[in-house]
Amino acid sequence: MVQKVLEIDKLKVGINDDGNKIAIVNGISFSLQKGETLGIVGESGCGKSMTSLSLMGLLPPGVEWLDGDIKTESLHFKDFKKKDWRKIRGKRIAMIFQEPMSSLNPVYTIGKQIMEMILSHENISKKQARERALEMLKLVGIPRPEQVLDEYPYQLSGGMRQRVMIAIALSCNPEILIADEPTTALDVTIQAQILELMKKLQEQLNMSIVLITHDLGVVAEMCDRVIVMYAGEIVEEAQVVELFDRPRHPYTKGLLSSLPDVNEEKEYLSSIPGVVPAPGKMPAGCRFAARCSFAHERCKNTPPLFEVNGSKVKCWLYENGDSEAVL
C-alpha cells in the first residue's frame, strides 16, 4: 500500500496586481508518495521552481498563493499562519538549492549553520546539536568532518558545499526533501557524486524527494515518477520508464528529441520552435498549441488531463486513450 505524504490540489500561484490575477502556476494537482523520487521537469519559467517554493511557503515577494491547497494527512497548508510554516520548514520539508556557492552564509561556520537548523526544531543542548552536526557531516561524506565543523564556507569547494547543504537539510530527518536543480551548478563528476549521495540517503532515511530539474539525464538517473510542466501547467505525468519509452505529449516528445544521442550522428540538435508564452499572455485553449506540430481545431479549447494506461497527459490526441493517437 503506497502512502501519500503530500497532496497538491489545484494549486494556483501568481501575481496579484490590484485584483488582476496572473497565474504563474495554474491549478496543478499531483501527489507525492512515501519514499519516492518525483521529478518535475520543464523549461525555465514553466513554474517548477514556484511550485517547489510554495511547498515551503517561501514564495518571493510579489508572488502570492492564489488558490488551491497543499495537504498532508492532517494539515492544510492554505490555512497556515507564519508560525505553522516555521514548524514545517526544515522539520518536515527541507530544501536544497541550485547554487551551493551562495546558499551558505559566508560569515558563519559550517557547524553553526547545521546546528542552527537542529536547535530551532529540537529541544537539545548545544553540545548535543554539535555532535549531531558532526554525524551529519560524516553521513554526507565530508572528509575531515571535525575540522570542517569549524571552517567557513569559503574554505570548501562547490561539491563540498552542496554536501553541507544536504547535511543541513537532512539534519532534522525531514519526510520530504525538495531539491531545486541541486546539481546544475556543479561539474559533471561532482554531479554524479551528489546524485549518488542523495539516492543513498533517501534509501537510508526513507524520505520522499521532489527533484526540480531541466536535465532529463538527471531525471532518468534519479526519479521514479515524472511530472512535465509547461507554462504553469502539468502536461504529462508518468512513471520514469514509461516517459522515456513512450512519451505522449508533443512537448515531452520535443524535450526528449532535443537530447543528444551518442549512437546517432547528427549535425544539429533538434529543438522546439518558439518560446514559452509569458504569464498573463497565455493563449486560450492548449498553451502549447502555437509551438505544436500536431495542433488542430480542438486545441482552441483547453484539454483536460486524460488518463492513459496509468499515465496522465494534457492533450486532445489522447481523448480516447492511446488507440487513436496516431502520430
Added chain:
Amino acid sequence: MIAYVIRRLLHTVLVVFAISLLIFFSIRLTGDPVTVMFSAGEPTKEAIEEVRRNLGLDQPLYVQYLIFLKGLVTFDFGESFRSHMPVMDLIMERAGATLALAIGGTIVSILIAFPVGIISAVKRGSIVDFFGRIFSLIGISFPNFWLGIMLILIFAVNLKWLPSSGFEGPQHLILPSITLGMILSGILARLVRSSMLEVMNQQYVSTAKSKGISDWAVIIKHAFRNALLPTITFLGLQFGSLLGGTVIVETIFSWPGIGRLIIDAINQRDYPVIQGGVIFLAVIMVVVNLIVDLSYSLIDPRIKTGGSGRA
C-alpha cells in the same frame, strides 16, 4: 596580523611626515602672524622684531621646520603664540570633549539609522519604507545649524530640560549628540537600507528561511550581519570626520572641542596650535581607518588582513 598592524603603523609615520610638510608651509603662506597680534595701535619696528625673536620666527624657514619636526618626534608641538600654553596640553584638554561628541553623535546615528534602514528594507515598498525614506531625505538635506538651534529653543529655552551650551556633564552631551546624530543618520539609514536590500536577495537568506527559524533571526543574524560591512566602512570614515569637522555644531553649543580650537587658531595665525591640531586629527583618522580595516576580518571571515591564509 601583527605584521600587518606594524606595516600600517609605519605607514602612519609617512602620512604624518607628509602632513607636517604640507601644514607647516601652507600656513606660512597666509601672512605674518606678528602683524595680526598687534591689531590695536601702531607697533614699532623694534617691538615687532622682539616678538619675532621670542617666537623663533626670525630663524630661516628650514630651521623652523626642523625645530618643529624635532618637537614632533617627542610629541611636543611647542607653545601657543597667544596663551603660551603647551599645544599638547591645549589639545588634550579638548580631545575629551571632541571624542565624547563624536561618539555620542555616532551612537545616536546608529540607534536611529539601523532600525530605520533595516525595517525600510524588510518592508520594502510599504508605507513604513516610505516614511523611512522621507526621514533619510530630511536627515540628508537639513542644515545642522538649524536643527541645533531648534533643539536649543525647544529643550533648553522653552522646556528648560537640558543645558544649551558647554560641556560640564553627560546631560550637556545630549542635544549636540542628537544634532550630529540626526544629520548622520539620514545617510546611514539609506546605506543600511540599500545594503540590506542587496543581501536579502542572496541565496543564503532563502536557505535561512527554509530552516524554519524566525523572520527576525533571518533578518538580523543572516542578512544584517552581511550588510554590516559597507556600513562599518562608512561609519569609520564618518567618525574620523566627526572628530575634525564638527565646527558648526561645536560653535552652536559652545562646545570646547578641537574643531573650534583649530578655527580660533587659524583666525589668530597661531601656528603651533594649527600644526598640532591638524596632525593630531590626521593621526586619529589613520588610527580609526586601521581599526575599521581590522574589524572587517571580525565580521567576515573571508577577509584575512595581511594576505596570509587560504585564498
